[in-house]
Amino acid sequence: MKRKWQRWFRLLPLAALALLLSGCGKEGVSALEPLGPVAKDQADLMLISVLIMVVVVLVVGFIYFYVLIRFRKRKGQEDYIPKQVEGNTTLEIVWTVIPIVLLCILAVPTVPKTFSLSDTHSAKKESALEIEVSANQFWWQFTYPKQKVTTAQDVVIPTDRPVVFKLTSNDVIHSFWVPALGGKVDANPGQVTTLKLEADKEGTYRGRCAELCGSSHALMYFNVKAVSSAEFDRWIKEMKAGPDQPASASAKQGEQLFKQNCMSCHAVGASQTNKLAPNLTNFADRKYIAGFLDHDKKTLEKWIADPSALKPGATMPARGASGKLTDEQIKQIADYLFTLSVEK
Amino acid sequence: MSGTENAGLQAIPNPEKATLEGKNKFLGFWFFLGGETVLFGTLFATFLALRDKVASGPSAHELFSLPLTFLSTIILLTSSLTSVFAILAMKDYKAGAMRLWFWITVLLGLAFLGLEIYEFHEYLGEHFGFTTSAFSSAFYTLVGTHGCHVLFGVLWISELMLQSYKKGITTVTAPKYYVAALYWHFIDVVWVFIFTVVYLLGILGG
Amino acid sequence: MTTHAQSLAVSSQRKGFLHWLWTWITTVDHKKIAILYLFGGGLFFLIGGIEALLIRIQLAVPNNHFLVGSEYNQVMTMHGTTMIFLAAMPLIFAMMNAVIPLQIGARDVAFPFVNALGFWLFFLGGIVLNTSWFFGGAPAGGWTAYTPLATEYLGSGMDFYILGLQLSGAGTLMGAINFLVTIINMRAPGMTFMRMPLFCWTSLVTSALILFAFPPLTVGLFFEFFDHIFHANFFNTANGGNGIIWEHIFWIFGHPEVYILVLPAFGIISEVVATFSKKRLFGYSSMVFATVLIGFLSFMVWVHHMFTVGLGPVANAVFAIATMTIAVPTGIKIFNWLFTMWGGQIHFTTANLFAIGFIPTFVMGGVTGVMLAVPPADAQYHDSYFVVAHFHYVILGGVVFGLLAGVFYWWPKMFGRMLNETLGKITFWFFFLGFHLTFFPQHFLGLMGMPRRYFTYLPGEHFELGNMLSSIGAFGMAVGVIVLLINIVVTTAKGKRAKGDAWGIGRTLEWSIASPAPEYNFAQTPLVKGIDAFWKEKMAGNKKMTPAEPLGDVHMPSPTVIPFLMSLSLTLASFGFIFAANQAGKPHTGGLITAAIGIGLMLLLMLIHSIKDDHGFHIHKEEIMRIEKEAE
Known part of the structure; x- marks a missing residue:
């Protein structure tokens, strides 16, 4: 029973890989279905690391089950004394060097991506849209400084250019996360942090607070609505004009x-x-x-x-x-x- | 046991490390000081991060006076020296000399504390309280923690000296005197860093 | 000078329950303190487990109203804080106290008094923390207590967190110094460093980590204490403070803490796997090297908990590489365990099942750890259920599996009775399968966008299945724990008595003496002739260790109530500060006076302890011979 179960568990990482490749979760919510270049870069890195790790798990798993089956205690061997092996230098070098090589393979793409994804300065040169985000217990305010427009809860972005979010908080630490568009960055009181995101296609993406911020941390949602460039400009104009006077x-x-x-x-x-x-x-x-x-x-x-x-x-x-x-x-x-x- | 020269015990050199208990105390106390070093390291790091955050309160440049803290430094360094003499006397089983040097150490420690209290009192007069700014909180916490260590050292050494009249220098008491002196050196070293990082840097670094 | 006969006469004056209680309160015997730690830690483990079940009930279905908002945050905070500080830490100290002196051939620890003090500080600190439930609510800022949320936005619960952890942290620090000195100074003749059992090595490194990691926590907690009770400005942005400082301080403590917990578990696994493979540990030297290296690196990686804070790409990249390097020594350990079993004769006892179950589980936790080390990808994983899954694989699947292996392995040595193997295996399977069912799906929940510390989720986010599986698994683990409790009760009442070499294949010194070990541990200090000293003697045809000294009287430290009283006075001081806290303005004077009394009493007790010389007592040669004869 034991071996069957454990073999099943060895298969789980494979299942994990399959799920990762096929993607899962609801569209517009999940990090597994990246819908922008930042999220895609991150998903690529996830995939590389998962592949390396699956190799590791498979190798360890193979030796593990071989050992457990081959060297289990059998009946009538009570007096058997195994050879007391001290170690094996060659083997030990091998399993020191191989992980180092694997980690190098992982580190090589990691470092440049760490720099490029946090580079918000060159993004500005590409005429990125700047949006100031201030987080509050338990809601979000979004200000477009150039356009002089302020809104809350739902932020509208154009699809044709990157967006640089400048994050701060008015009270405690929050964290700004839109899984489908990219990773999170914290919003700290008294500081400004930046996050670059970009949406490939129009749609509404769910965002949420990812740093414990109090009682309703779990309910601090927001939406990112990605629209075409023309629609975005129209929206800004309409926001400035304001709503119509009530009729009834x-x-x-x-x-x-x-x-x-x-x-x-x-x-x-x-x-x-x-x-x-x-x-x-x-x-x-x-x-x-x-x-x-x-x-x-x-x-x-x-x-x-x-x-x-x-x-x-x-x-x-x-x-x-x-x-x-x-x-x-x-x-x-x-x-x-x-x-x-x-x-x- | 009179506590002065004792022929039977004098045969044992380095009485502070003569027994396993003594060795344990010695090593354990070094480890304790290792932990204390990290503790003060954290306080220093925080102070450095917050030393410019004066909010609406006074800054280091406006507050600190070099002569006063220099005097404190001299006093504390001298007390370190006297505690060395005390331990040398202890190794020779000269209880009287040891007590004398330790009592001088205690007096110097008290003088240091007096100066520190005077200094804090002055600062409070200049509206530099514990809650004034991040800088003030970090300053009082760092320097105050050191002050508490000095106070504890004064109490500890005094208590050991009072006992020494009765118990003298034995393989049981010697490790206690020795680690108390170690402790005293440690707080002196910490003060040297405080003097440099807090006061000198505060006055010179603007 | 008190003789043993006199101390017996004194203790016989107090009869019955009170006498029993008094023995435990005043004990300085490391074996009794181990049992105290085991039951103290076990108690908090059960409390933390119940909190975990409450969490899983709330999250079983979307939009649940079982525990909402702050109530959930309190339970979640207490679950984490309890499990780390009040369950895992003391259980590790239980193992260390029970085994280390026996494994190095010592009669006692270096500082029996400090050892007792460490236990009582931990235990009363845990009580202080848990009394928060009855005084206006538990802390709700997470076990990480990030500021300014913890210092400016949460109520009195945080005071209990700060002072409770301060007390138990002080106890842990004392325990660490005690074990450092014990292992360095008290080894038996011939027990060189490179002949020590690996558990001694991992405990040594863990103690060193505690020594350097806990002081930052102490300082950080003082900052929160000053901010919350005396309105200081460390983390108050309005007056120039900076909450990120707390994050740094907390993780400079917090990351080594993970290794503080897991290294002793590595040690236990090394002992258990070697014993139940009937082989010496493969690659002992490289295991020692890996242990030291992990300890060293653990201080260089704390920023990987802060990749999303916005510290910039340079810091993130450097700490990413540093984090990845830890995988190398950890990998060495995994392969060494596998090759210890290779060519051996694997006994599937419950202890070994937990050790064998540990290996793949920890590999899973390790590989997700490497994944988390990639900063851009971590921006997605961070603070999501992926991280929750990762650290439960490491801490539950690693530390707790290791501890349970240790409990089953050393139980006979601690109590003189075997635990029931059938019940033990039932525990293992419920716990192992329940564990994977609980935490494996959480990897996916995280990647699908579910952040940690959420008290609920909305329907239609596709989180339903994973959460339901997770909740079912949690109850599976609970069944395992209940079976373990039944096992303990049943075998204590009428379990099989354990022989000295309880498993018949013991390798290290603890198995060379009676179970449970007599008060003086070794009638004669053993002479150690190599690694796995007892196994070596057995292979040479000897039934006992070669003694390194003639049989004589054994000197023992006297029991004392002072450690307990010291802890009580600091508890009084803690409550004083807690009730002095006043968010509106100046702290209440009454509370401050109470705190001052508590600190004054502490100083007084220290004075008494300094003045009163403990001459201890002797167990006489004749009595030792009698006890040794009875044990045979």
Whole structure:
């Protein structure tokens, strides 16, 4: 029973390789399905290392099972005394040198890639897009400094050029990770770190916080929406123009309530930055509420009524700054927020 | 046992390492000092990383006065020398001389502590408290940790000397005197680094 | 001077349970302290295991509400902290205490008093940490306690973390110095360094690593302590502080810590594999060399925990290469174990099953470790479940498998009774298969984008299957542990008595004396004539070791309650500081006074210990002869 099981376990790394090659996980979420040049470079390095490691595991596994089967204690051999071998210099040199060679094979591509993937300066020369990211417990703000546009939770990037993210944090250490586009870099308070990413094709890629940052670390999602260059320019223009005025009576009422109850932290208007809570200029265009909740009015009302029930540790007060918003008023605010769309 | 010259014991040279217990104490204490070195190394590294982070508080350049710390340095180095004399006396089984030198060491240690307290008091007057800036936290922690070591050394040597009146110099007590002196040298060496890295660099390095 | 007869007279005044308790509280015997460490560490291992099960219940299905937000973070933090500091470390010290003096032919450790103090500091430190559950919640910053989260955004739980670890860390440091001196100074005649059993070597190197790795942790914890309780600015960005300093300090400690844990496990595996192959360890010299090299390199690689911090490509590349080099000495060890078995006669006892199970598991953990050393790829692996899988392969599959091999192997020597082999094999299979089922899928979860320390995941991210398998595996391991507990209870009640050479094929000195070892260990200090000294004597046809001295009275240190009282006074000081903490402003005076009293009591006890000379007592020759006769 034992040998059968263990042989099965020896096969697992092979299965791992097969899975790696075929890719798995959901598209737009997984590091195993790289969708940009950075993630592809990283996946290549992963593959090289996996291949080397599979060789190692196979060699060790072969000797291991041979030894266990060949030299097991058999019945009637109780008095047998094996030869007491001290060692074997040749063998020992062999299994010192071979790993060194394997590691050199791995180190050779590792070093140049370490430098090239962290090189954000030459990326700038290629007229890369610069986006400032500031992380907060538990949401993300994105500012396009050249375009003077600020948004939150969903970041829009063009597909035709690399993007350099300049990361910082307003409170604790967070980490900015979009697995399908590339590895993560930490967002540290009081410092700016940089990360270069690029998307090959249009689509929405899931991003998340990867460094423990408090109660809702697990819910600190964001989205990277990659669009064509023309669409990106249009989006910037629309963001600057801002959303249309609300039409319905309820939404108009909601706007008033929003101004009284929410504006001390939130902002509507893409030029407004450095607020205590996410900028909501294009709220209605986003994919999720608070980064992870279904994007519908019902959920939004639940969220406004009691945010920390849905996202533990969220600092947003229940029922507005006053804490006194009625269900009806919350409904009106929700109506207003769903008019905040810039995409025509 | 009177504690002064004892003919029966004088036959054993290096009483601090004459027994296995003594040897163990000797070696163990060296290892302990190895750990202490890493401890102070970490404190120094942190101090170096934070020495320019003065926030709104005063900087090293504005605070430190060379004459005062130079005096502290002389005092502590002298105390190291007196503890060497104490150990030499111990190896000769001259308990009286050993006590004299150790008591001088203790007095010098107290003088050093007095100067340090005066210095900290001055800094507090210049609004340089523990919570003023990252630099102040790192400074007080590094220098204060050293100060606590000096204080502990003073208490330890004093306590050993009081006992020595009764117990004298034996293969049981000699290792204790010896490691206490080792400890004292160690905190002197640390002070030399503090003097260089904290004060000299602070004043000269701006 | 107290004689043994007098001390017996004194102790016989306290009868029954209290007497029993008093013996354990005051003991300075390394064999008893080993048992204390085993049960202390075992207790915390069970607590940490229960926390692991809670984690796996929460993560079994997406969007679960069993443990949410901070509650999850508390359990997750306590699981990691408990397992590393309060389970793995003390269990290693249990093995070292039980075996090292016997293996080097010594009657005792160098500092029996310090040894007891080390245990009580560890144990009470663990208690301090765990009392946080009852006073406003456990620490929630992860076992790494990154700042400023830990210092500015979390509540009183962090104070328990800081002070609990400070206490148990001090205990560990003392234990390390004790074993360094013991191994260097107390070896029997003929036991040269290159004749020491490999477990002694790995323990020696581990002790040296502790000596140099724990002081940075102590300093780092003091920084967090000052920041959290006295509002210092080490990690406070607003006043010029820098949280990255903590990351450096923590990992300068934290990486060697991994080797501190795994080297003794390597040592245990080397002993067990050699014994149960009936062969001497293959390539002993290169094993020693590899051990020392691993210890040395372990201080040069800490930045590989920080590849994503943004330290720049130069630092990352240098530390990547340094990290890869560790694979070489580790590889040497793996092959040496395989070739120890080659040509041998492999006995599949439970102890050896754990050792054999260790080898492929550790290879898996090792190769993923090399993968993690590639910085650009690590940007994807870092802080994902891939890393969780990797370090559980190394620490659970490596350290805990090694420890369990050691427990089964040396149990007869510690307690004088054999553990049941059938139950032992059931434990092994549940634990081994449960382990792989739990952690193998986590590699893929990580690559698929699941970060570590997430209290939940959303449906539709394709994380469901892996997490469910993982949770099932965790319960498999739990079954294994329960069977082990049953095994212990059953065999303690009516297990087979162990002979001195319990396995019949023992090679090293501990098997040359009775099981359990008598209080004085060796009636006569043995003369060591080569590596695997006892095996050599047996091959020469002798039943016992050649003595290096005539039979005589044996001097023993007296039991003392001072180590326990010292630890209690430092515990008092810790609680003083914990309750002095006041996030709003100045620390509470009451707490500070309590802390001062605790520290004052400690100094007083040190004074008493310094003044009071311990003359010990003698076990007389006649009594030794009587005990030796009974054992035969």
